[in-house]
Amino acid sequence: MIMPMKMLEENLNKHVALLLKDNRVLEGVLSGYDEYMNMVLDDVQESDEEVTRKLGTVIIRGSNVVRIVPR
Amino acid sequence: MIMPMKMLEENLNKHVALLLKDNRVLEGVLSGYDEYMNMVLDDVQESDEEVTRKLGTVIIRGSNVVRIVPR
Amino acid sequence: MIMPMKMLEENLNKHVALLLKDNRVLEGVLSGYDEYMNMVLDDVQESDEEVTRKLGTVIIRGSNVVRIVPR
Amino acid sequence: MIMPMKMLEENLNKHVALLLKDNRVLEGVLSGYDEYMNMVLDDVQESDEEVTRKLGTVIIRGSNVVRIVPR
Amino acid sequence: MIMPMKMLEENLNKHVALLLKDNRVLEGVLSGYDEYMNMVLDDVQESDEEVTRKLGTVIIRGSNVVRIVPR
Amino acid sequence: MIMPMKMLEENLNKHVALLLKDNRVLEGVLSGYDEYMNMVLDDVQESDEEVTRKLGTVIIRGSNVVRIVPR
Amino acid sequence: MIMPMKMLEENLNKHVALLLKDNRVLEGVLSGYDEYMNMVLDDVQESDEEVTRKLGTVIIRGSNVVRIVPR
Structure with a gap:
């Protein structure tokens, strides 16, 4: 089991792709x-x-996020 | 009676299909x-x-989820 | 007076129809x-x-539910 | 002054019309x-x-309700 | 300064027009x-x-309200 | 630094333009x-x-507000 | 790691571009x-x-914000 927030932590300083609403x-x-x-x-x-x-650099408001894909 | 969160726990490490909004x-x-x-x-x-x-791997924000079907 | 949550409890293990948004x-x-x-x-x-x-089996996120009809 | 929730209480066991979103x-x-x-x-x-x-019988999720009209 | 809720109080028992979403x-x-x-x-x-x-008589769920105009 | 709520306070009794959703x-x-x-x-x-x-006079529900421009 | 709110603080008194919904x-x-x-x-x-x-000058309600780009 990995918590979603922990998964974000593991991707700090790594490439990700964010899909917004x-x-x-x-x-x-x-x-x-x-x-x-x-x-x-x-x-x-x-x-x-x-x-x-x-x-x-971009600050994204979380309520717009659909999914995050580590690259 | 099975709580929805308990049902998620039972599907850890198993195949599921998520429908998003x-x-x-x-x-x-x-x-x-x-x-x-x-x-x-x-x-x-x-x-x-x-x-x-x-x-x-994908992190999904819960507010987008409609239903989860264990496979 | 019957609380909506109590009504759900009374329908445990019974047939229902859920309408989603x-x-x-x-x-x-x-x-x-x-x-x-x-x-x-x-x-x-x-x-x-x-x-x-x-x-x-399906897990439904409550925010998508419009109405529940016991069958 | 009548609180909206008190108005619902006064309509218990009476006919109402619900408009949904x-x-x-x-x-x-x-x-x-x-x-x-x-x-x-x-x-x-x-x-x-x-x-x-x-x-x-129908259970309605409150977030879908627009207005309630006692009949 | 008049608080919005105080303004509602001042309009109790008076005519208002509600615009809904x-x-x-x-x-x-x-x-x-x-x-x-x-x-x-x-x-x-x-x-x-x-x-x-x-x-x-009508009960209105607040989440549908855009603006209230005292008449 | 000026807090948004403080900025509203500074505009009390002044002309503003509200854009709604x-x-x-x-x-x-x-x-x-x-x-x-x-x-x-x-x-x-x-x-x-x-x-x-x-x-x-108009009472506006905050959830409908996009931006406020002091005039 | 930089918290999103800390990133806003670092951009105080600087040019930014806000995208709204x-x-x-x-x-x-x-x-x-x-x-x-x-x-x-x-x-x-x-x-x-x-x-x-x-x-x-403009006051923006946060619920409308998608992303902030420092210029």
């Missing part, structure tokens, strides 16, 4: 999170249906 | 969960209306 | 629930607008 | 409720845009 | 409310895009 | 608020895509 | 925030699909 995907290095699944990603590349853009 | 289906091995129904799945195969993809 | 209907035997209306159903037959499928 | 209307006898506005209705007749059906 | 408007006499903005209205006239109907 | 804009004098961002506005002029109307 | 983007100087991610931005320029407008 609006279908946006953010890929970057997980540099922080809290108990609401608010997250800080570094070196972010964001993709939606139309374009991909480089964003650098 | 956006109609995405994730099938994989349940390796963790918490009281919000946040979950960790391993060896995930994800399907939406268009495609199926292999994702490996 | 996405218009899915799950019929099966209520084998568990908790205070959030998370539920465990056995011998489930699920119907949406298009098809009916047999699912066996 | 998906525009479904349930008419029946209010036999129970709790502080989340979860409710138990008996002798329910349910109507949506297309049809009317008889459902007997 | 589904664009329904309920006009009536405010006879009760609680801290969730659940409300009891008397002598209600309800209007949506299509029709106006007389409803008598 | 349904794209409604309410302009008026902020005469009260609470910790949920429920608000009381006086001398309100409300605009949606179609019309502008004068409403006088 | 309705696809609105607000760019400005972060002058305050609280634990709900309610925020105060100064010198705001707001863009939606159609236009860009200057708003000065």
Whole structure:
């Protein structure tokens, strides 16, 4: 058994891909999170249906997160 | 009487299929969960209306979950 | 006066039909629930607008539930 | 001043019409409720845009309720 | 400074118009409310895009309320 | 650093424009608020895509608020 | 590890771009925030699909926030 929050901890400073509720995907290095699944990603590349853009550091509000995939 | 959380516990390390609110289906091995129904799945195969993809390990935010079917 | 949670208790091990917010209907035997209306159903037959499928045991997240009809 | 929960209490064992967020209307006898506005209705007749059906007893999750009209 | 809940109190037994999230408007006499903005209205006239109907007394679940206008 | 609630306090008895989630804009004098961002506005002029109307005093449920702009 | 709230603190008095759930983007100087991610931005320029407008100071309700990008 691994707790979801523990799984986030194991992915600190590693590449992850976040899917948000609006279908946006953010890929970057997980540099922080809290108990609401608010997250800080570094070196972010964001993709939606139309374009991909480089964003650098991004703070994500946890209520928008669908799933997190370690890369 | 079996509590829903107890049912999740009984499915640890077993195959489950998760239906999410956006109609995405994730099938994989349940390796963790918490009281919000946040979950960790391993060896995930994800399907939406268009495609199926292999994702490996996935952390799912519980607020997106509709139902869980043990396989 | 009968409390809604007491009504669920009285339907343990009996047939119920659950309507979910996405218009899915799950019929099966209520084998568990908790205070959030998370539920465990056995011998489930699920119907949406298009098809009916047999699912066996299903764990439902309570936030998706609209109404429960004892059969 | 009458508290909304007190108003529900005064309608116990009386006919009410519930409007839900998906525009479904349930008419029946209010036999129970709790502080989340979860409710138990008996002798329910349910109507949506297309049809009317008889459902007997129904447990409604309070988060779906828009308004209650005593009959 | 007047607290929103105090403003509701000042409108007890007076005419108000409630706008709900589904664009329904309920006009009536405010006879009760609680801290969730659940409300009891008397002598209600309800209007949506299509029709106006007389409803008598109505209990409204606060989570559906957008704004309240004293008349 | 200024806390958002402190910023509301500084705008008491001043003109503000509220944007709501349904794209409604309410302009008026902020005469009260609470910790949920429920608000009381006086001398309100409300605009949606179609019309502008004068409403006088309005109580707004905070959960509908997107942003507040001091005028 | 950097907590998301700590990341906000580090961006006080700096330029940030907020994406809201309705696809609105607000760019400005972060002058305050609280634990709900309610925020105060100064010198705001707001863009939606159609236009860009200057708003000065804006208070944003945190529940509308998707992501924050330090500039």
